[in-house]
Structure formats: C-alpha cells, structure tokens
Amino acid sequence: MTDYNWFSSAPIEAATEGIRAEAKKWYGFADTTETIAQQMASMTLQPAAFAVIDVSAAMTTVDQHGAYTTTQGWLTQLFRDAAQRFNELGDALKKCANEYDETDGRSAASFDKIAKS
Amino acid sequence: MTVSAHLKGHSVTSPGGGSAYTPISIEGFDRAVSLVEQFIAKIRTELDNLISRVNTFISNAQKELEDSWIDSLFEFFNNDISEGLDEIRQLLERATNKISELLEKAEKSVAGSIAVGSLFSRALDLGDKINRPLTGMYGEMTGSGEIDFWRGPAKITYEKRVGDQQNALTNASDKVESLASFLGDAATANMTYMADLGARMGEVYGAVATTCVDLAAASAGAITQVMEALAHISEVIGTAVSQVIGYITALGARIAEVLNQILALETSKSDLTGLTPDGTWPAPVSS
Numbered sequence: 001m002t003d004y005n006w007f008s009s010a011p012i013e014a015a016t017e018g019i020r021a022e023a024k025k026w027y028g029f030a031d032t033t034e035t036i037a038q039q040m041a042s043m044t045l046q047p048a049a050f051a052v053i054d055v056s057a058a059m060t061t062v063d064q065h066g067a068y069t070t071t072q073g074w075l076t077q078l079f080r081d082a083a084q085r086f087n088e089l090g091d092a093l094k095k096c097a098n099e100y101d102e103t104d105g106r107s108a109a110s111f112d113k114i115a116k117s
Numbered sequence: 118m119t120v121s122a123h124l125k126g127h128s129v130t131s132p133g134g135g136s137a138y139t140p141i142s143i144e145g146f147d148r149a150v151s152l153v154e155q156f157i158a159k160i161r162t163e164l165d166n167l168i169s170r171v172n173t174f175i176s177n178a179q180k181e182l183e184d185s186w187i188d189s190l191f192e193f194f195n196n197d198i199s200e201g202l203d204e205i206r207q208l209l210e211r212a213t214n215k216i217s218e219l220l221e222k223a224e225k226s227v228a229g230s231i232a233v234g235s236l237f238s239r240a241l242d243l244g245d246k247i248n249r250p251l252t253g254m255y256g257e258m259t260g261s262g263e264i265d266f267w268r269g270p271a272k273i274t275y276e277k278r279v280g281d282q283q284n285a286l287t288n289a290s291d292k293v294e295s296l297a298s299f300l301g302d303a304a305t306a307n308m309t310y311m312a313d314l315g316a317r318m319g320e321v322y323g324a325v326a327t328t329c330v331d332l333a334a335a336s337a338g339a340i341t342q343v344m345e346a347l348a349h350i351s352e353v354i355g356t357a358v359s360q361v362i363g364y365i366t367a368l369g370a371r372i373a374e375v376l377n378q379i380l381a382l383e384t385s386k387s388d389l390t391g392l393t394p395d396g397t398w399p400a401p402v403s404s
Contacts, residue, residue, distance in 0.1 A: 003271075006268045007268075011266045012266070014239055014266040015262045015263065015266035015268070017263050018260070018262060018263030018264035018265070018266055021262075021263060021264070022260045022264050024306055025260065027258065029257075029258070031150050032250055032254060033251075033254075036246075036247055036250055036251055037129075039242075039247060040245045040247055043239055043247075044240060045235060045236070045239060049235045050251050050303055050307075051238070060371055060372060060375040063375055063376070063379060064303055064378070064379070067299065067378075068296070068300065069384060071292070071295075071296050071299075071382060072296070074396070075247075075292060077183075078289055078292075078392075078396075078397070079289070081397050082282075082285065082289070082398045084398075085282070085399070085400060086282070088401055088402055089278065089282070089401040089402075092401060092402050093275070096271060096275075098287070105268075107269075107271070109271070110270060110271060110274060111270070111272075111274035111275050111402075112274065112402055112403045114271060115402040
C-alpha cells in the first residue's frame, strides 16, 4: 500500500471545502456568543433583590449588589470579546481556504501570516 | 398518579433545550412570605383582642375596687389591688411594644421580599441562558470530517488556537457557575431568614391567642392570675422578638458572611487560566 497523497487535487479540494465549512461554523459560534452576551447584559438585578435580610444593614446589600453587577458587566464584555474573536477565526479560515485554492494546497505561509494577509 | 401528572406545570426538556425545570421550592419562598403576612394580620387581630380584654378586666376590677372603697376595712387590700392593676397595665404595654417591634420588622421584611425570587430565577437563568449554550459549543469547536484533509503547519497552528478558545470557554463557564453560586448563597440566607421569621411569628401568635383565651375566663378578682398570664406572654414574646431582632442586627456575622461570599466570587474571577493576563478573551490570530 502506497502512502496517501495529501497534495493531489481531490484531497486539496476536500480540505478547502472543509476549511470553509469550519469558517462558517465559527461565524455561527460568534452569533451564538453575541446572543449570550446580550442575555448576560440583560441580567441586571435591583439592590432590593438582596435586601430582605438587611432592613437594618444597607451596607451588605450594596456590597452584594456591587459584586454581582461588576461580575455581570465583566462577563458581558468577555462574551462580546469572544464573539469578535470567533468572527476573526472565521475570517482567518476563509483566507486559508483562498490561499490553498491559489497554491494547490502547498502554501508555506503560516496560519497567522495568512490570516493577516 | 402518572408521571405526566407529576410534571404538570413544569417544563422538562432535554439538557440541550431551553429552560428545563422550575423548582417547586421557589414557590416555597412565596409561601413563607405569605405565611408571615398571614401571621402579621392574625397577630394584629389577637393583639386588639388582648388589649380589649385586658381593658375590660381592668375596668371590671376597678369597678369592684371603687365599690369596696365604701368599706375602709378593705383599704389595705384595695391598695394591693390597685398596684396589681398598674402592673397589669405595664405588662400589657411591654407586650404591646415588643409585638409592635416584631410586626414592624416583619412588615419591612415582607415589603422587601418582592424581588428576592429574582435571585433564584437569575441563578437559574445563568445556567439555562448562558452556561448551556456556552458549553454546548465546546465539543463542536473540535472540527472533524473534510477538515481532516487539511495538512501542514497552518493546520497545526489552527488546532492550537482552537484549544485556546476551548480553554477560554471553560474558564468563562466556571465564572458563570461562581456567579450563580453567589446568587444562590444570597438567596439561601434570605430564605432561611424568612422561614425563621415565620416560625417566630407563629410562636408569638400562639402566645397572644392563648392569653386571650385565659383572660376571657378570668374573673374580675383574678388579678394574680392575669398578672401571671401577661408575664408569661411577655416572656414568650420577648424571646421570639429578641431572636428575630438578633438575627437582623448580628451585623458583624452578617458582614463576615457577605464578605466571604464576595471573596469566593472574586477569587474565582482572579483565575485567568485560558484567558489573557488582563482578563480578556484570547485572540485566535497572533499579532
């Protein structure tokens, strides 16, 4: 049995289709994560939500509400970042597919170099 | 009863689906609040009864006292009776003040409890609307199929970058779980307090109602008996009230509890494994 020729036309065609499908997948992740970020942003809580026990101690209510709000805000931003990163990954993959189409799958450029081209 | 009958009113779906289950226990908090509200109303009614009965008793006893003024032989005892009635008035005032204090705290707690359910529902939302779709992507990030025809250094780099994204996702999921736990802890403390308040209100209601029954049966001359009944009720109410007030005003312990909860959340947030050193999402393309 001879070695499989990864660089014949059929596998290269399959690879570029696979890479484009992979790019589409990451765009889908970006959409999902953007929705997650929007959900996270909407999950606000009023200080009163923490206040039952603290009718005589507003201090702890302020702290609990502050800790929640800070974390909620941080996670919202983190998910927005993630959505942007997933789009970047999709873009990078599209460029990789185009690069392989143009070089018969024999490009020596690195992933980062292709992505930034 | 069939399983579907058991599940009626609660949507149960596959783990990948939407909102899975609304715990029946959340309604338990509403019931605890409702119980406290009922006790507030009942205690008010019984307190009015108590005041009315004590006043009737004092009025009857005073009438007998005035009648007996005619006979100077009983003057000495009349003074005793007069002092006894004064003490009854003081005991009633003490009990009324303590009950009023308890009712005031209970009313404030009930008024502030409207939003507490949101702590539980937010914690559930964090799992359902954030963590479920977030972690659902993890497995799909590792591509397979036609992508396996891709060969070369760029593919190796891509796989490493996918691993970076998965690590970041795992970390973010941990943070979401920590935030849900934080809300759960805050809600638990409030739930415990409300249930405890309901139990204490029940004790006070029982004590006031029993005393009302005792007073109804007391004759005009039974001053000692009435004094003992009021002293007893004052003691029971005093214990219940001091426990509730003590729970609220144990500020040091409460602050320590809250700080520990915040510390746990912040400690979780300080773990940046999989994220960048400044706590942002890792870039898939190296600059």
